[in-house]
Amino acid sequence: MKRRSVLLGGAALALTGLTSVGRGPAQAADTTAGRLSIWLGYGETAPAFKAALPAFKALYPNVEVELLSFDLHEYEAKLSVAVPTGNGPDILTLHDYIFPHYYDGDALDDVPADLAKVVDDPKIIDPVFKDVCSRDGKPWGVPWWKGSRAFFYNVDHFKEAGLDGPPKTLKEMWDYSEKLTKKAPDGTITRAGITLRLTEGSGGLQKFSDHYYASTGHQILEAGPKPGTVRVTLKDKDNLEAGTKLLLDYVAHLHGPKKVDDWALKHDTQGFANGLASMLFREDWAVAFIRKNGPDVKFATAPLPRDKAWGNFHLVEILSVNKTSKMKKPAWDLIRLLQEQQYLDIVLQQSGWVPLRMDRDFSAFLSKNPEYKAFLEPTPGYQAYLEPPNVAYVEATARTGDVILAGFRDASLLDNPEGAKAVLFKAYDTAANILKRSGIFAP
Amino acid sequence: MSDVILPPQPSSLPARLARGWARMKRNHIGFVICALGPVLALFVVIRIYPIAETIRLSFYDYHITRRSNPFVGLGNYAYLFEDGPFHEALVNTILFSMLAVVATLLLALACAILLRSIEKAAPIYELLFYIPVVTPWVPASVIWKWIFDPTFGALNYALSFFGVARLGWLQDPTLILFALVAVSVWKMVGYFVVIFGVGLRAIPEELLEAADLDGATAWRKLTRIVLPLMRPIILFSVVTCTIINFNVFAPVYVLTASSQGAPAYDFKVLVGEIYSNGFVYYHMGYAGAQCVVLLLFVMSLLIVQFLAFREKK
16 A cells, blocks of 8 residues: 655645536635645545645636645555654545544544534444544544455466356365466466465555454454453454464465465565555555556456354544644535545546545446456445554554464464464454553453 | 053954954964854754753653643653564664675775776766765665566566566565665765765875785785774775664665555565554654664664774874
8 A cells, every 4th residue: 555656736736717516615705825735645635635636726716726745654654754843735535544643642523513423424424434543533634545455366377277266165265276276386376366465564464464363253352341441352262263274274274285376475555566465455555556557457346255153354544634724625625526426536536535425426437447447336234344443553454463464474383273262362462552552452 | 751552442343353352362262163163053953952852752651643642751762662563663774774885885895995906087987986975875775675576577587587586576475675775775885986986095104015015915915904994084085884774764764665556575674673663653752762772773883883993092
């Protein structure tokens, strides 16, 4: 999900005359003057902001807009330093997992009543996404788009292996991966049946968690009984058994005769886009990436495989306004504009992230881009879930992921349930200690 | 005739300035303060104050986005003893630094000695060696990332001609150490070739000629004449190289950062841990404690190096 780009826009964007802004902000030009600053961690959504600027300039001809986008982690670091000192941007684009820092830090402006009404309307915004940015019964931002994971598969590889369609269960996923793997005569894997996430703690844990959720019906980190607290589910009796089996499955398919993936093979989305892997599970952005970097790769998407449960992790981008901003009204008006169909279309087309407004229509986009089927089409029984928002999310997932990923590398865990359990206990302790240190651990 | 006593005349401005300048020259302390004062003030603001502030923060549970940041005394330092990733980063940094310092300086010394035998062409080679030094870390690391690519990288391709199987240079927890050392050596060796070159040129030719007349071997000339005379240069090089490598961050960050889902093994180094704790996990106080430990560690190493390489009277 990392992006490395620095875009500078706004100042040079031409005023193209009065533009109708539909049912959003007030129509009369405002005399407010100054600079409205926007920073993005997901630079691929910048085109939507840029597209909305002429309409915004029609409302605020004297307001200059500065639009900067950064690598995601750099953005988070920059924001964390700037906002508490009153130097941050006017519009805060917050992912659900960093949102609690800014709510707890009293950095967010009140959402205007009309926008709050939109967020609270279950016909417009799914309550799952409203809850992530609401505290004490009121929203502190407008959920804008969501990212979710889907199952990507190489259609040609599947045909070649005689497989009709994507795996529906975890068991099928492992079976298919064995059939799809190609090896050189010396045993070296030349094509991974499935490219697993084997590096980078946080990302590794998230992808392992997809399968953990399917196996157990629980997330590894879940909301605790008290608001803001988090519990670790790895030691729950049923989860421990299912988690152990899952870890053993991973190890069995990374070492030994059933091996379907290798660290020394081009990995993840790049591996899939290069035809070096037959299956992948990734977020929406991967569609555009694979199209661009692997134009010859014929692929399709499907919901993630199920087991005991069937669901899909989501991340959410929230638009809030900095409490210390001197441009609050223009900022909220721009956020209003960004709810319009034309700008949401741009978000979807340019980035692949799916806008959260259920009262908007994206069917035309889907008919032209069938690869987005698994992301756009609602699937009955397919549960959407989010990480429990908490201040220790990034650290807890990164450090716990390190433990799980070290387990993947450990060939001694092959057919070794006790060893696998020990890894899960260590992962539990790691997560619990971090949560305790932040004072949000729920036993 | 009576003496006429004139009232004291107010001296002219140039005369006053000249007297002031003369006084200042007599008073060395005042001169030094005026000359160095602005620089020292800048140094205090840019260097000393942040260090002092970092030390102060290390005694607080300072969290950037939180309103309450309580004093925790030595709590952050105590946590260092139970922080597994910090221990891993410390060990990795020590290993990386040892290998990188030794490899860089030995290679640089060897190159500098070889270049001395081709005195006329030496500057051209020194220039070539120096190109990586002036190349910024980030683009250099990106190029190395391509070279180390397990599937399409030039290194694995070249090794395949010798029957070496595909290696995950940046994905294997052991290999990544050597990959990072290779990048560091490539980047810094040119700098020390130039430094050693200057040191070698300063050795009086007569000494080496006298040794030749006495029948000294090349090895004896190196160990008995060249290296002892270059002791100050070697001390400078060891100190500089150690500091650079202990503070390694950019190449590790770029080489191991996730790039559209194809990241490498998360090789932890001290500065990377400080960055993560401070700017990713927002534990600024704890990151401050790690900074203090890094500072003390590097300073201790430097003291040891100074003692080891000091001139024997």
